[in-house]
């Protein structure tokens with residue numbers, strides 16, 4: 001996966017990295033902004049030597065990452081110093097890495113921690129040249145006429161991200177059995193995204209690696225490092241383009257979906273030149289565009305790689321790179337974490353203060369409604385369904401134990417469903433009467449609520465593994481079974497009958513996070529994320 005690195009170094013580095021990455025993943029507080037970082041202590045020569053000897057082979061001598069993640073304050077927002085200290089000192093039994101407490105005194109570990117939280121003197125450059133140099137072809141060019149090497153229904157496969165040992169499990173959705181486990185880059189985040197025919201799946205890691213997996217050959221095709229600290233990626237409706245959004249540098253990167261070669265790098269900056277992190281990117285297939293949430297500007301960006309799309313929308317577009325059009329829509333407040341109606345005309349965004357959502361008409365660029373949403377709604381996990389002759393949107397909430405159900409015609413909140421704690425993910429399917437929501441945070445993190453989509457009442461609360469986090473449901477293609485993760489290193493995917501709500505099977509998995517059904521994703525089922 002990292003062609004330039006010797007195998008031994010890779011293993012050693014991987015161990016330290018594994019610990020840090022795992023700790024980052026399990027600290028669920030929202031990332032702090034670079035601006036809010038405390039001024040760190042200056043690094044010592046001893047720390048630099050320790051870093052060079054123990055960390056650089058994986059994390060890069062420049063701390064920009066290698067097989068391990070970049071070790072910069074901008075990347076470590078979700079790992080506090082105490083946890084970083086423990087991780088370097090003690091290691092983790094479940095990772096490949098031993099602790100360094102035997103080799104390093106407490107002072108030296110502290111200095112090492114200070115070093116990795118020290119900003120670099122200059123913001124690292126990660127432009128077109130740097131990106132292209134990381135490109136690697138990992139297997140033979142995909143044969144368009146190839147048949148799958150497995151016998152499973154290619155449209156009823158699940159891709160399961162296993163954060164515990166950084167693998168993707170490919171699961172047969174009919175037999176409910178694993179077909180393959182494929183190593184991935186470390187710390188994938190955001191949903192993997194499929195090509196429109198469901199044959200290829202694209203992953204993004206928090207450290208900027210984008211990888212493409214062929215679900216026919218079950219081999220990684222190619223990869224490229226599009227950023228230093230990446231949020232997520234999106235695949236265009238025509239399957240020809242991948243857009244990547246970065247926290248570091250402040251950029252959007254356009255990739256060719258076939259080869260993953262970079263086509264354009266766009267700096268994200270406002271009219272006054274102030275640059276911004278990108279919170280997330282989304283494909284808007286009916287509009288033939290992408291939409292980006294920009295964290296530090298009161299703007300929403302719409303990006304057209306097919307330049308005809310710019311003409312279709314008929315608003316002011318600029319062309320910062322060949323073949324790429326950008327339309328910036330001014331907003332009254334900072335908007336994050338987007339949800340779209342099925343037509344992609346309306347964007348529902350969470351306001352930065354978390355108290356209100358805004359509904360933006362993407363055609364006119366104007367706000368058409370303000371939503372009364374408490375806490376910190378997680379709109380990216382929202383789902384819709386038909387109810388009482390209309391459509392409702394339901395969203396979990398990272399800050400409060402409540403699911404908000406919103407009428408998408410009047411934009412009024414029709415119900416606040418109290419849950420046992422803040423939830424992360426919500427899912428349903430056209431063929432089931434229920435919607436499932438987890439309770440990701442707090443003492444009831446082992447609970448999952450099942451909500452009747454008509455009455456909006458919780459009809460059952462499941463605790464498949466008492467004391468262990470239960471989260472993230474995805475349905476089989478036909479909606480008959482609901483697959484749920486037990487987020488532990490010795491975790492599992494628990495399969496429930498979606499009608500009786502009884503458990504039918506348990507598949508062992510290493511900290512399985514999200515799972516993604518090919519058919520539900522490529523048909524943009526209203527019950528799942530897109």
Ligand code: DHE
Nearest residue numbers: 025028030031188189190191232233280337380513514529
């Ligand atoms: Fe995520 C998706 C943002 C923390 C696991 N997460 C998303 C998306 C956004 C987002 C905007 C939708 C983009 C997409 O799928 O392409 N996540 C954020 C945050 O801002 C937050 C709160 C803080 C952060 O530092 O990023 C955050 N997310 C987490 C976690 O701590 C989770 C639980 C573990 C992890 O992997 O880091 C986590 N996020 C996920 C998963 C998805 C996701 C599994 C895809 C869900 C899906 O089903 O599509």
